[in-house]
Amino acid sequence: MTAADAPLPETDGRLPDNITHFARALRRAGLPVGPGRVADAIRAVQVAGFTERADFYWTLHACFVSRPEHRQVFAQTFRLFWRDPAFLEHMMAFLRPAVRGVQDEEQANPGAKRAAEALLDGQEREVPKPRDTPETEAVEIDIDASLTASAEERLRTLDFEQMTGAEMAEAKRMLARMTLPIRPIQSRRTMARPGPLPDWRRTLRASLRRGGEITEFVTRKRRERPPNLVVLCDISGSMSAYSRAVLHFVHAVSNAKGQGWARVHAFTFGTRLTNITRHMDRRDVDAALRAAGAEAQDWEGGTRIAGAIRAFNRDWSRRVLGQGAVVILITDGLDRDPDGGLDKAMERLSLSARQVIWLNPLLRWDGFAPKASGIRAMLPHVTSFRAGHNIASLQGLAQAIGSARDAGDKPRYMAALRDQG
Numbered sequence: 001m002t003a004a005d006a007p008l009p010e011t012d013g014r015l016p017d018n019i020t021h022f023a024r025a026l027r028r029a030g031l032p033v034g035p036g037r038v039a040d041a042i043r044a045v046q047v048a049g050f051t052e053r054a055d056f057y058w059t060l061h062a063c064f065v066s067r068p069e070h071r072q073v074f075a076q077t078f079r080l081f082w083r084d085p086a087f088l089e090h091m092m093a094f095l096r097p098a099v100r101g102v103q104d105e106e107q108a109n110p111g112a113k114r115a116a117e118a119l120l121d122g123q124e125r126e127v128p129k130p131r132d133t134p135e136t137e138a139v140e141i142d143i144d145a146s147l148t149a150s151a152e153e154r155l156r157t158l159d160f161e162q163m164t165g166a167e168m169a170e171a172k173r174m175l176a177r178m179t180l181p182i183r184p185i186q187s188r189r190t191m192a193r194p195g196p197l198p199d200w201r202r203t204l205r206a207s208l209r210r211g212g213e214i215t216e217f218v219t220r221k222r223r224e225r226p227p228n229l230v231v232l233c234d235i236s237g238s239m240s241a242y243s244r245a246v247l248h249f250v251h252a253v254s255n256a257k258g259q260g261w262a263r264v265h266a267f268t269f270g271t272r273l274t275n276i277t278r279h280m281d282r283r284d285v286d287a288a289l290r291a292a293g294a295e296a297q298d299w300e301g302g303t304r305i306a307g308a309i310r311a312f313n314r315d316w317s318r319r320v321l322g323q324g325a326v327v328i329l330i331t332d333g334l335d336r337d338p339d340g341g342l343d344k345a346m347e348r349l350s351l352s353a354r355q356v357i358w359l360n361p362l363l364r365w366d367g368f369a370p371k372a373s374g375i376r377a378m379l380p381h382v383t384s385f386r387a388g389h390n391i392a393s394l395q396g397l398a399q400a401i402g403s404a405r406d407a408g409d410k411p412r413y414m415a416a417l418r419d420q421g
Contacts (some may be wrong), residue, residue: 195221
């Protein structure tokens with residue numbers, strides 16, 4: 001039975017109060033519900049009435065849901081608040097830690113977790129025992145799950161899309177402390193310092209001052225210079241849960257001093273390319289992301305990767321990709337650009353940068369295969385292909401950047417492409 005098929009609520013003459021409490025739960029779950037929407041919902045329910053089972057659900061849905069990503073949270077909160085008599089057992093089951101074997105078989109529903117957290121409102125309750133499970137088995141599972149790892153270690157490996165509101169807040173604090181150091185790269189230019197390269201001109205000039213006798217062999221060393229870091233982040237609808245976390249990480253890297261980067265350039269793309277570099281320079285992360293969101297008008301829209309890469313190559317590559325820049329590309333590779341040309345655009349990008357590291361959140365699935373046309377076009381032109389769905393994957397970037405030979409999962413999936421023909 002879906003949430004829309006829920007039995008009609010018991011009003012008891014307190015329907016406005018119940019709708020108000022329901023709205024508070026939605027607000028705690030992350031929906032932008034204010035007093036105006038609550039008043040509209042009460043009036044709409046009074047006008048629509050309860051002639052059909054689904055009327056009540058869809059009337060409240062029309063008043064409280066304004067974005068596609070809010071639908072799942074609304075549905076779960078509605079089911080727990082209005083229909084299910086054992087909603088507390090459901091909520092605690094969503095919030096209970098799970099051992100890895102169970103978590104792999106049945107992925108936690110992010111909407112359900114946020115709904116449960118909102119309805120409990122921070123209250124600590126004893127986890128109820130499963131109805132058909134012996135008491136000894138329930139105790140063994142709880143102890144085994146709670147002692148497997150610390151909370152921070154669990155958060156490092158938790159998928160961004162599966163995090164509750166509180167877990168995402170803690171993850172953002174962890175991302176704010178992260179760094180991405182890089183060693184300077186050697187230039188072709190040299191300098192008059194002791195080193196491994198012979199300096200024949202200075203050696204011969206010194207010998208002329210001594211009658212042509214070479215008494216000292218002068219050497220030179222290569223200059224070192226910091227490279228640029230360029231981040232291209234997909235902000236389309238399928239990437240919304242990951243792009244926000246990645247931009248928190250980009251902000252931390254942009255504002256951390258002494259990491260060895262000359263400059264950190266940040267771009268977002270969905271249906272168009274947007275430069276948000278100057279917004280990432282703000283010290284306050286909330287102000288930076290708010291300004292970046294106002295600048296990028298295509299948040300959670302469509303995906304035109306080919307057009308965005310072509311626009312970057314045309315307008316920005318010569319400005320920001322000089323002197324051995326490293327490019328980090330965050331996208332799922334599901335291109336919807338009708339113009340095509342993604343293969344040529346990625347080839348030019350790879351030739352302009354020292355490294356192109358692709359972070360793809362789809363790699364979190366064991367059954368992932370490079371079947372999408374966008375992924376097949378992009379994969380041959382990246383230096384490293386890695387997962388990008390949790391904190392641990394972002395921390396692994398340092399290894400990929402520090403070693404040019406670290407290709408991540410690219411060899412395995414390139415072999416799969418060759419097998420597909």
